[in-house]
Amino acid sequence: MRLPLSWLKEYVDIPAGADVEQALIGLGIEVDDVVDQGATVTGDLVVGRVLTIEELTGFKKPIRFCTVDVGNPEPQEIVCGARNFAEGDLVVVILPGGVLPGGFAIGARKTYGRNSHGMICSARELGLGDDHDGIIVLRSGTPGEDARPVVGLDDVLFELEITPDRGYALSVRGIARELSHAFGTPFRDPALGAATAATPEPAYDVRIEDTVGCDRFAARAVRGVDPSAATPAFIAQRLTTAGIRTINLPVDITNYLMLELGQPMHAFDLGLLTGPLVVRRARAGEKLTTLDGVARVLDAEDMVICDDSGPISLAAVMGGETSEVQPTTVDVLFEAAHWDPVMVGRTARRHRLFSEAAKRWERGVDPQLPLVALERAVALLVEHGGGTPDGRVLDVDNVRPLPPVSLDSALPARRIGVPYTRERVVQLLGTIGCAVTGGDVLTVQPPSWRPDLTDPADLVEEVARIDGYDNIPSELPPALAGRGLTAGQRRRRSVGRALAEQGYVEITSYPFVPADADDAFGLPADDPRRSAVRLTNPLSEEEPRLRTSLLPPMLATLRRNLGRGHRDLALYELGLVFEPRLVAAAAPAMGVAHRPSDADWAAADATVPRQPWHAAVVLTGDVAPAGWWGAGRPASWSDAVEAARTVVAAAGVADDRVRVRAAERAPWHPGRCAEILVGDVVVGHAGELHPSVLATLELPRRTCAAELDLDAIGPADLPTGPAVSGFPPALIDVALVLDATVPAAEVQEVLAAGAGPLLESVRLFDVYASDALGAGKRSLAYKLTFRAPDRTLAGEEAVAARDAAVAAAAARFGAVLRGA
Structure with missing residues (x-):
């Protein structure tokens, strides 16, 4: 919202040399820009x-x-x-x-x-x-x-960002009142002028069918207006400053008063109305062409103003084409009403029609303004457009006063840390227009323009704001004794550190995914990951669901970085995924007066999706760059598996409890996918992504990924110091020829089990394939280290242990010693 300083000065005295920008910031009003118009030329x-x-x-x-x-x-x-x-x-x-x-x-x-x-x-x-x-x-x-x-180029313009809870500040009246608090100067309220009350005979016949959606409706008419009358320069200039296009005199007057008072209005051409007006909810499927020329299909929650021809205005949002003021209009009916903010907000979002009026209604408008606004509109139109005001006034008033709020007078001091006395609290609340009565427990009646003041916390905030945020001491609260980070926090930090040390870059993605993400990932129809939480009011209709995997938003980030010229990428993320619980029962209603019972808590928790922590990596391009030293090494499925092992190790799991075996799981390539097990529990998968998935997502071939469920890994193992033997090791290499389909990790497990307690370590160091080995065969070479804790091993003992390991592999996989 843009307001000129000269307009504000009409209603509040601003001391010479005062810093208006800092005053507004101190009141909690964000100032986006200050423009000295004189400097623009x-x-x-x-x-x-x-x-x-x-x-x-x-x-x-x-x-x-x-x-x-x-x-x-x-x-x-x-x-x-x-x-x-x-x-x-x-x-x-x-x-x-x-x-x-x-x-x-x-x-x-x-x-x-x-x-x-x-x-x-x-x-x-x-x-x-x-x-x-x-x-x-x-x-x-x-x-x-x-x-x-x-x-008028000697003015200063303030561009303000108004928070959603303070609708009164979307007006000159509201901002001028705020500045009067900051400077301690008188405020001249433009809404205090005399207003003609309702007359026995209304200005126009109106029937309100829904007094919840519209609790006040007022109207006045002016007849015989000069249709060629121009909008006065001061109105046109102020509308232009605010970014509102001038249209014609009656409409410009309504927009001008909306900026000045905060009361949106509408001007009808009386000659185009047929029959009495009816204010009601729309009937589902009704249609209305609004002033922007768009034909809109209405919803049953929308409020409309109708005449005998049907809907002529989408109430509180935008008028309709059939009743708007024309270049030939001579009789004008001004309408000023009060509408339900929730209804207006939903209507504006449903029709994607965020008019200036709707922005004010959904934030809350003073219900005492309609007659004042009508009085000002009629006077301006008669002064600048001629015509005769109709003496009849319509005012259907069903407004209920705002409920009072009880406030412990000591609460602001306890919450803010400033010693506000009871008298100071009463004074500050009175400054913003509240009526305050009572002793230690105050009864506070908010003013009609502050519907946001609904509980004691709101009043405490107002006390601190009006007294001045600068008066609040900048002191850190004392740290309570505690145990520091939780085990889960330590685990996540360890995992993040370990991946970062391996060259991965951390990203943080929004948890929202498109509805077709499952199809793009090739998930089977019965895959539980297809069952996702759908948001009722998503930030974007293109991403209405919560993720059940970290990979969809991560791969979108990968694609975005590739599009910006990066080629070698290794990314990781730690975040929550959302797994819905399919329960029929709704969450029980729980108040805030006391702690919920264990049963209520369990029932409510059962309706909330499970939210386990996952860790995931994606990588593409070269993991070792090319240069004068030679060719680079492209990322492969083995790098993703190694990243998964890094995650498990950083989570505190001993290496002997981790197993890797071949698996099939979308979106990975069936022949290049491994599942990671801790004990007998599958905690994640790693490998190369399926070519069809990569093609759909427009990602490079051989892109790899890994994802693990950190919560499924279980508690960390108790770390133990390694046993160190002073006796020399016996090193023996074995090369086994076996079917190429046999996983190397399973061969390693069998060798370790067969070798017995003398085996200290076993490591794969070579993989070789050749036609000389036979079709479908390959050679796996392992380095076996044997050591006894209490003596130097005899060569025969090491060879016997080696032979036992080879025999176990031969019995399990049909392995044959290469060269034997």
Whole structure:
């Protein structure tokens, strides 16, 4: 929202030299920008008087050659294409060397066969409006004087970001009141003017069928308006400053009062209304073409204003085409109502129609404003557009006062840490318009414009805000004795550190995924990962579900980085996944007055999705870069498996409890996928992603990934110190020929089991395949280390243990010693 300082000064006295920006920030109002309009035009911008006009002919459009008195001894020669001025008129002239908004520099040049020294300016060229058909003609001024104050370019604009709970601040009235709190100066409330009360005979027949959706509806009429009456300059300029397009006088008045008071209004053409008005909920399937030209299908929750022809306005959001003010309108009906904020918010989102009115209604509007706004609208229209006000006034008022709030007068001091006395609390709450009664326990009646004040915490916040956030001491609270990080937190940090040390880069993804993510990953129809939580109100309709795997958003990040020129990527993420519990029962209702019972807690928890922590990695490109030292090494499924082993090891699991075996699981390649087991529990999968998945996601071939469930790994093993023997090892290598389909990890497990207690370690160090070995055969070479804890092993003992290991592999897999 953009507001000029001059408008604010009409309702609040601002001390000379006061820092308005810091005052607003101190009140909790975010200031996005401060624009000094005078600085938007540099150089000489002066008032000029047109002395002579010569019409130039022979060109495609009318051109005038003018001499203009700009306060210099000699008149200024200027070529201009506008025709809405005459000799003797006062105009705005920018002289050579000046720069208009947008960086448009002005110089002296020859054009249309004449020399032109400067420019006669229109409102759009000065950034004051949309009018570019004619130049600005001034009513008063002296040639040569600075034109900035004359045209309103001496103002300062504040661009503010208003939080959703403070709708009253979306108006000059609201911001001026806030500044009066900051500076301690009087506030002149524009809503305190006299307003004509409802008359026995209404201005127009109206029936309200739903007093929840609309608890107040007021209307007044003005007849005989001059349809050609122009919007006065001060209204047009302030609307343009706020980013609102000027349309016609009646509509501009409603928008002007919305900015000034915070009360959205609507102007109907009385001649286009047929029969009485009815305010009701829409009937599902009804249609309405709104002022933006879009035909909308209405929902049963929408509120509409109807006449005998059907819906003519989408209430509180946007009017309809059939009843809008026309260029020929002479009789105008102004409507000012009060609508349910929840209804308006849902309607605006449903129709994707976030009008200025809807933004205010969903944040809350003062229900006491309708008659005041109507009074001001009628007066402005009669003053600037003629016409006669209809003496009849409609006001259907079903507004209920805001409920009072009980507040312990000592609560602000306890919560904020500032010693507010009871008297100070009462004073501060009274400053914002609350009526406060009572002793130690105060009864606080919020003002009509503050529907956000609903509980003691809101009042505590207001006490701190109005007293000044700067008065709150910056002291850290004392740290309570505790045990530090939880076991889960330590595990996640250890895993993250271990992956980062291996060269992986951490990312944090949004937990939202598209509805078709399961199809893109090729998940079977019965895969439990297809059962996902769907959000009722997602941030994006394209991603309405919560992830059941970390991989979909991670691969989207991978693709985005590839598109930006990165080729070698290794990413990791630690995050929650969401596994729905398919239960029929709803969560029990639980208040905040006391702790829920164990039964209620268990029943509520049963309806919440399981949220285990997962760790995942994705990698593509080279893991070892190429250079003068030789070729690089591309990432492969084995790197993903090694990353999975790193995760398990960092989680505190002993290596002898970890097993890796071949598996099939989407979205991995069936022949290059491994499952990771801790004991007998499968905790994750790793390997190369399926080619069809990579093609669908537009990712490079051989892209690999791993994902593990950290919560399924179980508690960390108790670390024990390694047994160190002072006796020498016996090192024996064995090369086994066996079927290429036999996993190397399973062979290693069998060798370890067969070798007996003398085996200290076994490690695969070579894989060899050749036609000489036989079709479908390969050689796996292992390095076996034997050592006894209490003696030096005899060669025969080591060979016997080696033979036992080979025999176990031969019995299990049909392995044969290579060269035997």
